[in-house]
Amino acid sequence: MEVAEQTQAIDKRARLRLVADRVAPLALAQERTLPVLESLAGLFPEGGLRRGSVIAVEGIGATSLALAVAAGPSVSGSWTAVVGDPGIGLAAAEEAGVVLERLLMIEPPSSGSSDKSAASAVAALVGAVDVVMIGPGVRLRPADSRRLSARMRERGSVIIRVGGIDAPGVDVGLRIVESEWTGLGAGHGLLRARRIRIETQGRGASSRPRAGALLLPGPQGAPIALGEKAAGEKAAGEKAAGEKAAGEKAPGKLRALA
């Protein structure tokens, strides 16, 4: 008697769940993205990182750019994991906006050219953290990459690769085509900011190439967007300001003696 009632109750609950699934609100494309820093939003067609996509960066300044891309989700509460790249400047990461409390650095023991332990580490991380950054030294076998990308689409994580922009499976490639430092003179000044020009390539929604100019790192480390047209002028102004500020800010020779 009681058992019959119970099965009936379970049955009802199962049916209710079916209905709930059917009337559940659709996930809009917007909800399927991770936010990026405002200065980088112009580089991505959705204005954010599409969940499940692979982003690769290349050129002089690739590490800074990768950190800046990772900073957006990190600021809004996501965790970031860096696999196989212990040499990342943590201070630079923090200045770019990555929240260090939510950063994991994974150093898989290296084993040969294509890393099996790195692949398994990335596979474990995908789904548990939102952003996985893969260092330039990690090489994944094509089979591993394919398996990973399937898992990522399901779990909604984003992979940021440093280097390997033309590799198959990359959804958005960011190439730094120009980079120029300001603030450093011949024997005076201080590295102040770097003006970079980025061109994107990609597939799907990102197949239309985009371009943008940034100060990366900016004077405080965080990226600052430059208008395409005004980029030249602004950079010049920045240069002058930068030199002035640098002169004031440079640590005194005597003060540095501890």
Add this chain to the structure above:
Amino acid sequence: MRKQRVRKHQESSAPLPDAVRTLVAWCPDWPVVALGYPLDEPVAVVHANKVIASSSAARQAGVARGLRRRVAQSRCAELEVVERDEAREARSFEPILVSLDDITPRVEVTRPGTCALAMRGPARYFGGDEAVAELVQQRMGEALAGRTEIRVGIADGPFAAGLAARAAKPTRIVEVGRSPEFLAPMSISVLDQPDLTDVLVRLGLRSLGTFAALPARDVLARFGTEGQGAHRLAAGLDERPPDARMPPPDWSVTTEIDPPADRVDRVAFCARSLADELHQRLEREGISCIRIAIEAETEFGEVLLRLWRHEGALSAGAIADRVRWQLNGWLNGSAATRPSGGISRVSLLPDEIVPAKGRQLGFWGGETEVDERAARVAARLQGQLGADAVKVPERRGGRHADEQLVLVPAATVELRGRSLAVDHNNPDTAPWPGRLPAPSPSRVPPSPRAAELCDAAGVMVTVTGRGLPSAAPAELVVDGRRQPITGWAGPWPVDERWWDTDEHRRRARFQILTADGQARLVTLENGQWWITAYWD
């Protein structure tokens, strides 16, 4: 079928509707005993820098639970301090449990060192509470071989039985229906809920009896479900009303392991995903599990079943831990009890479930679900790749890129709810004078690379005692490749720790920009140039 029988039993024993007659056997100081120390040596087991258990010799010297490590050491100079090892506690408790297996098959491990049996069956079979208590004393005494004593308490409900075991010398039997009287004079602090008892003491309720005398409805209204549970315990009832009992059997989950696993970590790995699955199912139904039966079967049909209880709700990670503990004890036990084959099946059967009250996760910072997931994956990768493979940043003091923030193994810090904010009152992490200002280098290689900085004539640049470069640098040579310099600044000399001959370092730092657009931090130390960091 099973369920109906249980209900009937509960109805028939009307005066105490749900307090199950229970025997609790307690081995005092188990964390010390499990680590293999004799109790007459002063030993303290610490966890998170607090003493959680101590040997009787240490207690005589004034080392009590809850003391900080330093305080404990100051009270007893020859104190041996050891780190807690929960897995080992559970593993070494397993042979003791095995000795009880022919008294009843359902032995519940409250925590390593304490186990509980439901008395209804054994008492009828062996002829009364005294007989069972004696048998338990004897069996466990043989298995323990004098390492520690055993205290046995029998009462209505596991809470009263646990307290009876604490009061036992060495056996204490509280007669049927007399548990409320037994509990009444006890101090309210035995409830082990500091927040609640603090309020109760201030209200003048110092014993369980006075608390139990309050009307249950008022306690619920004032103190919520937690208070209700405590009130029921104080009144000699079970913590939760009886309707929360015995889930329908279909909540159990099972996995077949093929080929059978003879190593614990393989089984634990399967158990992990099984626990996750169970957890998700229970979560969807809005219930959580406070006691679980873990059943393992070998390819030759040997079965080991253990019940595990948890004060809070058992999380997926906690369930997986218990599977590992249980199997560790079984597979690595003595030859007599070890199974003859590999484990071919693991089942998790939720035994007691309660409506999930839900854990309130932080809205503004604090612990959140994403933190929980990240902490879990960090733990998993530590198991997979080694403890040092997963690191997290920590703020330290220093002037150099590799000193301000360092990587420490994730195992050494609590990942959830951590804060790395700059503390200006802490001299270690407050901004150090002589740091290079932002932007910081984005790459700091673990070991610096040797280089050479030359002037226009190809002579190595040096820095004079007054902190000036000998000549303007014109070329940077890295690995034999020459790069013309387009911009440079420096030197910023640092003379650190001159008071310490071993750690004294004198360095001069330059920022160098070469023609290829690469900016580097180049350091001169002891006449050698190093590339310590670069801006990529």
